[in-house]
Amino acid sequence: LKGDVIYNESEPTRFWYEVVEGVVRTCRFHSDGHRQLTGFFYPGDVFGLDDGRHSEAAEAVTEATILRHQRQSANGGGGPEACPENALRRALASARRSIFLFGRRTAEERVAAFLLMLAERTDSLGSCALPMSRTDIADHIGLTIHTVSRTICELARRRLVALEGAHAFRVLDPAGLRELAGDPDVEEAGGDFLIFG
Amino acid sequence: LKGDVIYNESEPTRFWYEVVEGVVRTCRFHSDGHRQLTGFFYPGDVFGLDDGRHSEAAEAVTEATILRHQRQSANGGGGPEACPENALRRALASARRSIFLFGRRTAEERVAAFLLMLAERTDSLGSCALPMSRTDIADHIGLTIHTVSRTICELARRRLVALEGAHAFRVLDPAGLRELAGDPDVEEAGGDFLIFG
């Protein structure tokens, strides 16, 4: 399913989806030919919860297994698969993450925040996969692939992360990366927290 | 209630809210002192639907009347006020709007998209209020107040919009503004659509 389209923009929303395995991206194509990636979705994430018609397309970034849920009709009958509150909450959380990401202004902040988010969403320790291309990252955080590439290499040069090929990395200095990202998102890391000077 | 805090970051989420009258903003304060406005909410919009603890603060932009809804406990019992699917959907729609807004890259695109969104959310025709300060706009779309001011004045100079004081405007050339914004959001305007050459 790699690179495959799961649904297209403007399609009626008959289903909603849940990632079982792999990574999915949602895309919006602007009239100037520019592509905006509104989100990346990992196992456990849900997507495709628009009303009426999809406002974005969804594509598989890697080989992916997707759970497709039937929707109830608009009467909100609370049937077994009627977009459970749970799913909506998770979708909202995904959207919020993206919004926070976009709040960063400089290239360095955005890239640092993006890598941190990836590391936190997967396993944080050890090697973290970077399944999407540089172009994907650029279209997601609103930069060019050149700036993305430059910035990632710069972070590696400063030993904040280590690149393991072009599609995997390791966080070497979480604290330094968080500082660069501007906001540590410490409050979301349930349980443990840091103390600053 | 103007400028008042409705709830703070990290507060437990015991309620969720609905705007009856006025305008509300949700804010996130970064460690570098920088402020990010994650959303503006108009009558009919809902906000404060985080899980567990609020990840952002909410403040009144104007005098505002807010409906405060009690939450059910986490058992999801489906009680009368248990974050109805409806509310979550609207919150998700709000978040999505913000994400699309941030997808714009240049100052002109962002300001044009922001003004358009405002005009569409209120009445589109006639004078449209701009209740928030330039600083608010800047912190929302990720620019400085200087660039925001410059760009708005530039749009007015080109007769795309007309400024009526600093806190109200009128859309003079909707088509031109949409073209600047990059993506017309035409598909969301239910029913009518445009044909391009």
Add this chain to the structure above:
DNA sequence: CGAACAATTGAATCCTTTCAAAGGGAGTGG
């Protein structure tokens, strides 16, 4: 009327983009 704050405008700097090109990895075909 004066003070304080918000908005506008100008000039210089810095950063990102654009333009251009070289290096590297994966897959194909010989």
Add this chain to the structure above:
DNA sequence: CCACTCCCTTTGAAAGGATTCAATTGTTCG
């Protein structure tokens, strides 16, 4: 198995745009 090609990534240099610094104007409120 190796060579070739294609595409993605990385890097360099120049151009454009947003930010920063600085100052003026306008508005609101006491």
